[in-house]
Amino acid sequence: MRPVEIKKDIWWVGVVDWNKRSFHGYSQSPLGTTYNNYLITDEKTVLVDTVDQEFAGRMFCNIAHVLQGKKIDYFVINHLEPDHAGSLAQAVERYKPEKIFTSPMGEKALRAHFHNSADWPVEVVPSGKSLSIGKRTLTFVETRMLHWPDSMLTYVAEDKLAFTNDAFGQNIASSERFADEIDRSVLRRAMAEYYANIVLPYSPVVLKTLEAVAAMGLELDTLCPDHGLIWRGAAEVRYVLEAYREFALQRPQPKAVIAYDTMWHSTEKMAEAIADGLVAEGISVKVMSLKANHHSQVMTELFDAAALIVGSPTHNNGILPLVANLLTYVKGLRPQNKLAAAFGSFGWSGECVKILSEALTGMNMELVEPAVKTKFVPTHEALGQCVELGKKIGQAIKAKTGN
Template sequence: MGNEIQTVQISEGVYWVGVVDWNLRDFHGYETPKGGTYNSYLIIDENITLIDTVKAPFFEEMLGRISQIVDPSKIDYIVSNHVEMDHSSSLPAMMEVCPNAKLFCSAKGKKGLFEHYREMGFEKWDIQVVNTGDEISIGKRTLQFIEVVMLHWPDSMHTYLKEDRLLFSNDAFGQHIATSERFEDQVEGVMEDAQIYYANILMPFGKQVLGYAEKIKQMGLKIDMIAPAHGVIWRKEPERIVESYVKWANAEAKPEVLIVYDTMWNSTEIMAKEVLEGVQSAGVDVKLRNLRKNDWSKITKELMDASVIAIGSPTLNNNMFFTVAGFLSYMKGLRPKGKKFFVFGSYGWGGGAVKGIEKELTESGFEIVEPGFQINFRPFEEDRAKCREIGSRLASLAKE
């Protein structure tokens, strides 16, 4: 069953029984070069409880881990924090193993489970809908439920094990990394991985993140450990990741410029490098990212950090280059806040790229700081000098 990674006790009587997807390279359309996990947790108490399941192809592996601890048919309760298939697609098989188990989910979670599994045994499931603040006793311990609407689906909720001060946070506070370790303090660079995860999945929901932070404060929740559905577990000062989410949700950018571009015959690349030189000469941090040579998921994280974004494109078929169009579409869906944009590019006999990008940005409500700059065919010295001047101005804007 592929049980080379054993179960891990994360708290007294609480076990990680999830799976590691070593070969995951794409998730939600963005690259995951480090792989990923689907985390499931088993609580041994008077009522044996399973928190979330895993992606269907990994069901047998999860079941094997549960079997190391308890007969899976003895599970009394299953909590479905989120309907998305990477967490729920093995739920029908799990309900076949323990048909008498009671299933807990939000109201929208029940509706979503029906839409996914109405032909896979849903009508036989004993489902109890829970709301924020609802509690159930599982014996010596208590589960409390917290609805987290649009973090990142309407059905999402968190489950809090009160006596252990342990928060099962599903898709919040996660990362996409495959590792044999289970805790954040055992792995290097997890906070950066968490920011990449936030940037590509949760950035559009900053308002909801801030509302959630306020909600857990009002509820008086004390959290000693956060166990997400992806990645490793936060057991050392878990408030760090909550505070980071609040900072990211507030769009607290750095005085930094990000230059994102693609090029056909190097004209746009020459312009990009001259803009880079202008920013650097003004003493401001800057990053240069070719869209065909860099991981978009990491570019998105860098976009979240930067206060000024310069986008460059050659003209192809009287429009922007296809990779630039794709990146704009991806970025618009993530809705980064508080950014200033500048557009530049090159063309041969018709210059539609700059105009097209500016139109897309304007219609999406982004701020363009000055009219775009484009050159015909190749940039000569006067064009390069102007690009450096533009870089200097963008550096000044980044400092504001």
């Protein structure tokens, strides 16, 4: 995609990765993604972030198109993760910038990523520091742990614009550059998917940062994330800030996720019966086999759900590996305000539900009991217990969500 001038003399010079399906190797990105970076052509020419190394060549083409032979004076590096700083070494070599601005933690991360950076002209900018580049002033604001210690945003007061790096991004490859050009429900889903799988553990930081930004009284009418679509206009800025506040609050909806794996379908039958109980209580349910659904898809569904119900047969005195994988993944993302329950089939020793229940309480989820465990193929009666468990969870969800 060619460069796009998003405001006078502020250009998108990034790359669309239409084929990306595994984001950072752990999360699915079914719609692809973009690596957005930006060029400001003021008295000083400033490059804000770079792109994944794989696409450095395309970024250089886009930059050349805008520069028309001019040089780049400054780099601003808002975050050192390789999807944004991956082309930094090549860019330094090519443009020989006068200065590279980054946060205090950014400098540390830069040195640990680029071992040949000793002679780079790195200048650490403390949070709140401003820099004149001609008609414009850049202000750097640390956003520590959103989502790395080095993360910062760069604010351009004159344009009421902020380069927010990973914050407010979405994994969407598109020919459009602005959020208002895309179907809103697709966009909202992609925002939630991104938040649930990347930003969620830092929700307390999101709330504090939103408060801090409000207190700073920054005027904002454009937010430029480093993935996906750009938010333009005051109404769009309000929309995305409010969406992040809602995401961070993690208010559960009347919805449950049943995630399970099975060898011979007994645990699967139990999953269906629990779903029937939930539906009887008017709760929306997603029944997710872990063979059919990637852990990141489960996380996206769990994000706004009130309950996580996990099933596994007993396998070698333990649980099946796909279920253990999901539990590890969910634990790291620290979802809040969830009810939980466990179920599974077994043959002789039957450790499954104990292991699942402990894992769920270990994530501060509130267990709805009794967990259901059946010997080999569930009887009609055992499936009845599953329906009852589903109803009980449904009632607890209604009490929790006020529905």
